Amino acid sequence: MFDVVVVGGGPAGATASLDLVNSGHKVAMLDRESRIKPCGGAIPPRLMADFAITDDQLVAKVNTARMISPTGRHVDIPIENGFVGMVDRKDFDPFLRARAVAAGAHAVTGTFVRIQRDEDGTQVIYREKASGETRSLKTRLIIGADGARSRVGRAEVSGGDTIPYVLAYHEIIKAPPKSAVYDPVRCDVIYDGAISPDFYGWIFPHGDSASVGMGTEVASVDLKQATAALRAAAGLADCETLRREGAPIPLKPLDRWDNGRDVVLAGDAAGVVAPSSGEGIYYAMVGGRVAATACAACLESGRARDLRLARSLFMKEHKMVFRVLGSMQNAYYRSDERRERFVSLCHDIDVQRLTFEAYMNKKLVRARPMAHLKIGLKNLAHLTGLVATTRT
Structure with a gap:
């Protein structure tokens, strides 16, 4: 009997597995392996600090x-x-999985089939990679960290089958x-x-x-x-x-990440990729961490409603960033004329500084209110065509 079965061993699933075993829980991490996700591989310094990623995992520093x-x-x-920092997912994901296993997570290689609930309790049914046989893992809770087209999410969580x-x-x-x-x-x-x-x-x-x-x-x-x-x-x-x-x-976080019973989603399965930039590794790892926190709370209290903590903790810190980036994508990605103006706006030194301060620290910068006011006015001027696009 496992406390939690984590379906998916990417950044979200591996992070959730590591956090849970470090807090004393028995965890199985089910992953297909051999799959490499297409990804630019950019990670900010905050990710490296928050998740103990050292320079030796980087293939470049931009x-x-x-x-x-x-x-x-x-x-x-x-x-x-x-x-x-730049990572290559063919090496980075296996590193994260190996770290979780070294800490005590039980690695299972196979493909998720379904969740089965009967008189014997809750079981994750999977197809073992080596033998092709169908096997099961008994568990109290499940984290679905199996990507944007999450099979766990589609079967268990409202909206999981319609994520854009x-x-x-x-x-x-x-x-x-x-x-x-x-x-x-x-x-x-x-x-x-x-x-x-x-x-x-x-x-x-x-x-x-x-x-x-x-x-x-x-x-x-x-x-x-x-x-x-x-x-x-x-x-x-x-x-x-x-x-x-x-x-x-995925383009948008789901409105709900849990099924109100025994499943919570994390990473791409929950839709947590930043609008406009498409950045996903940092938010996936944060998603794995809050899912682990929610599961630990649920296991301690016995209250299924504690699974809601995953989404509420994530949105408390990142909701505004996602809202601003979503607005920017809607405003500037609609036509080449708008894209031209967006690049022109990027010439502005205030835009440059505040953009990368927000990226590096993963929060909106509030230290310079006059700079924010200037950016707002410049943004309006570019969107309305009151200024000409800047030439290089």
């Missing part, structure tokens, strides 16, 4: 972000007083030498309707390799063709392709 407009104009934003998402696709390529178009310490973000009509494309350095990809909610877009166009435009078409990966990325 000190500049380049925002590129539909017409090819760009603005380089220096990352002051810090850096953006974009499809993301990237290619890991052999990194070219540093040049005028590629810098191993710079992230490029491409806002161009020809690449993605409603999201963006990216080129993120990973040391000896780089992630080149894009995302969109528009079903008619050919993701591989769009990525090929992005590589060609960036002079990366001839670089060796090492891996190709695709997966859905």
